[in-house]
Amino acid sequence: MNDVVKYEVADKVAWLTIDRPQARNALSKAVRDGLWAGFRRFAADDDAAVLILTAAGEKAFCAGGDLKEMSDNAMQVPPPDFLPYLQRSVRTDKPIVAAVNGVAFAGGFLLAQMCDLVIAADHAKFAITEARVGRGSPWAAPLPWLIGPRAAMEIMVTAAPITAQRAYELGLVNKVVPAAELRAAALEMASGIAANAPLSVRAAKALVYLSAEHGWSAALEAADALYEPVYMSDDAQEGPRSFKEKRPPVWQGK
Secondary structure: OEOOEEEEEEOOEEEEEEOOHHHOOOEOHHHHHHHHHHHHHHHHOOOOOEEEEEEOOOOEEEOOEOHHHHHHHOOOOOOOOOOOOEOOOEOOOOOEEEEEOOEEEOHHHHHHHHOOEEEEEOOOEEEOOHHHHOOOOHHHOOHHHHHOHHHHHHHHHHOOOEEHHHHHHHOOOOEEEOHHHHHHHHHHHHHHHHOOOHHHHHHHHHHHHHHHHOOHHHHHHHHHHHHHHHHOOHHHHHHHHHHHOOOOOOOOOO
16 A cells, blocks of 8 residues: 555455545545555455445545646546456455545546445535546446436536435435544444355345346346355355354354
């Protein structure tokens, strides 16, 4: 890791924090490198069952690309390794929660969009601002699947920010909480996920994404194959057994 992106783990929950509040947590090269390292570290970290992606400060989750740096470099099409894209360039079957503590614009919108779950502070705002600066947002291709084509169209062509409440109404955000409660709410969600049977959790995440790639019948068939190892696992017997014995389950992940 580096000075502007921090990674820590406690009780099976990892935190990946962008720590550049003086620059609205913009995506400088150092931030991008830290995110690459952090996501890869989480994917390989057996001690972490869930990751929370967040940022320092109260104003910005991430204001997007570092436009000064982009201007200095005269960047045209961003290279494939410009920024990690979950489930595309960095894959993990473990859930990732975005805790959005302020504005999530452009690349910051991407960071929130690509996470599996999103909790937002009530003052947070979301926007795809690329149309205002002549840039592109090909990474927004999954957005119509997430929130519907009309809402996605409005966000992309107007470049106007939407509130956290509006993002919740559209289904982009799972929960909106007061800013002072954001970290606690994210931790509560992540801890609840981490306490569940890991094979079931990972299959559930996979199911959501395979449903986006398959039609109705094909998705059902793929889901049957996806969940068969879950049903056949030791954990599938441990769950009912622990309920019968009135004790917490001890998951083995196998």
